[in-house]
Every structure is written in C-alpha cells, then in structure tokens.
Amino acid sequence: MKKVVIFLGVMLFAKDFVFCTSCHNGRKEIKLSTLTKQEIVKKLHEFKSSEKGTMSYIAKGLSEKDIKKVAEKYGK
Ligand code: HEC
Structure with missing residues (x-):
C-alpha cells in the first residue's frame, strides 16, 4: 500500500490530476462528472x-x- 501511495503522490504533482480518471474514468459507477x-x-x-x-x-x-482545482476540473 505504501508504494501505491507514493506512486499516486508523484502522479498527483506530475500530471495535473488526470490520474483521478484512472479510477474515475466514466466506465465505472464512480463518475466525478455527476457531482457538482x-x-x-x-x-x-x-x-x-x-x-x-x-x-x-x-x-x-x-x-x-x-481540492479547489480538482473540483473546478471535474465538477459539473
Ligand atoms: C486508486 C483509485 C482511485 C483514484 C486514483 C482516485 N479515486 Fe476517488 N474514489 C475511488 C474509490 C474506490 C471511491 C469510492 C470510495 C468510498 O466511497 O469510500 C472514490 C470516491 C471518490 C469520490 C466520491 C464519489 C461519490 O460519488 O461519492 C470523489 C469526489 C473522488 N473519489 C474524487 C477523486 C479525485 C479528485 C481524485 C484525484 C485527485 C481521485 N478521486 C482519485 C478510487 C480512486
């Protein structure tokens, strides 16, 4: 788990939050775009x-x- 967290941490700063979509990509039930x-x-x-x-x-x-940034980016 620690490794995953570190990996995600690196992705977080490197990729401007696009990594969120690796789990919330719209194919699964958890879609960020349905939230305000x-x-x-x-x-x-x-x-x-x-x-x-x-x-x-x-x-x-x-x-x-x-948090403000991701909300702007993914919220409706
Ligand atoms: C490793 C997979 C993964 C990544 C990467 C990920 N999430 Fe999630 N996310 C989940 C899972 C699993 C849940 C459901 C967890 C729960 O309800 O306890 C969730 C739930 C959420 C919810 C609540 C959705 C709802 O309808 O209740 C929000 C908001 C959210 N994630 C935002 C984000 C944001 C923003 C990022 C990027 C910074 C992100 N997630 C990255 C797996 C991920």
Whole structure:
C-alpha cells in the first residue's frame, strides 16, 4: 500500500490530476462528472478526515488549493 501511495503522490504533482480518471474514468459507477463542484469539495474533506480506503489516502495528499482545482476540473 505504501508504494501505491507514493506512486499516486508523484502522479498527483506530475500530471495535473488526470490520474483521478484512472479510477474515475466514466466506465465505472464512480463518475466525478455527476457531482457538482461543491459535492466534490465536501466529499474530499470527508475522505481527508477518514482513516480508511483508497480515497482517504489520496485526499490526505491534496491541499485546499488542490481540492479547489480538482473540483473546478471535474465538477459539473
Ligand atoms: C486508486 C483509485 C482511485 C483514484 C486514483 C482516485 N479515486 Fe476517488 N474514489 C475511488 C474509490 C474506490 C471511491 C469510492 C470510495 C468510498 O466511497 O469510500 C472514490 C470516491 C471518490 C469520490 C466520491 C464519489 C461519490 O460519488 O461519492 C470523489 C469526489 C473522488 N473519489 C474524487 C477523486 C479525485 C479528485 C481524485 C484525484 C485527485 C481521485 N478521486 C482519485 C478510487 C480512486
């Protein structure tokens, strides 16, 4: 798990958040584009304060600025 987190961390800064779509690419049930910008911000804050799951690790790596950016990019 640690390696995955480090890998994701690197991708995060290198790829301007396109890595989010490797899991949220529209083919699966979790589509970011169905959420509003506010919903994305809220969910990411929830993930940040939780201790379990993939998104919790990912959200902890995002700053407030990052969260705003991804919400702008993927929210409807
Ligand atoms: C390794 C796969 C993976 C990556 C990469 C990933 N996510 Fe997720 N995401 C998930 C999973 C799995 C869930 C569902 C988890 C849950 O509900 O506990 C989820 C849920 C979410 C949700 C809540 C969706 C909903 O309808 O409740 C948001 C918002 C979200 N992710 C945003 C992001 C953003 C933004 C990024 C990029 C910074 C990202 N995710 C990258 C796997 C991933």
